[in-house]
């Protein structure tokens with residue numbers, strides 16, 4: 001694995017003209033942010049050595065290096081989901097590569113079903129914490145000390161500092177945000193009504209099929225994380241209706257520009273706070 005990470009990182013470094021320190025992973029159909037990236041270098045996943053190839057509809061599957069708000073970023077348009085059949089090492093491989101390239105901060109987005117009765121469809125939820133409900137753990141197996149410690153701390157899986165900054169940015173722009181715990185589960189089924197109730201009871205505010213593996217591996221690698229989830233449907237008793245992938249994408253589309261705005265200003269702030 002170490003050899004593969006190095007090989008892929010070396011390949012990407014040779015293609016990317018800059019040294020990005022901020023990585024971005026965009027969820028299902030959430031490619032709007034890419035329209036704000038300038039000076040783009042696009043690298044399709046299927047040309048990257050050791051990268052799995054994304055299959056799900058709504059994912060164009062490429063890495064994009066460029067500038068967001070003038071700041072160098074490395075964005076993944078489309079991610080690798082566990083439900084597609086990849087194992088957790090494959091799902092999280094790009095995060096390992098990001099670390100090897102020099103990424104220090106990871107911004108992630110996804111679509112999810114809200115189980116908090118106070119949420120509305122189209123809400124942007126700043127992820128304050130997560131519950132790992134996947135059947136496989138990305139760090140199970142041999143630990144490479146070069147990559148991180150055997151028993152990583154997860155007490156601040158999502159950076160409190162970045163959450164506070166994002167909330168200020170949202171308030172300044174009059175963008176409504178909610179906050180909550182994201183439960184990551186394998187899918188590909190959406191939840192039964194009983195499962196939505198269960199995810200609420202165990203402490204979740206929203207449930208989705210991604211993000212948790214990448215954030216675990218990022219924390220293992222010492223990368224700080226920030227995440228936003230777009231609430232595309234509600235798993236709240238009395239409000240549960242049939243959900244489809246298309247509807248999830250449509251809702252995602254309509255509020256994406258607001259999320260993009262937050263991510264963009266946050267990127268600029270992260271950069272400035274390092275100067």
Ligand code: HPA
Nearest residue numbers: 111112113207208209248
């Ligand atoms: N459940 C799981 N994943 C999802 C949902 C949901 O209701 N909505 C969007 N992704």
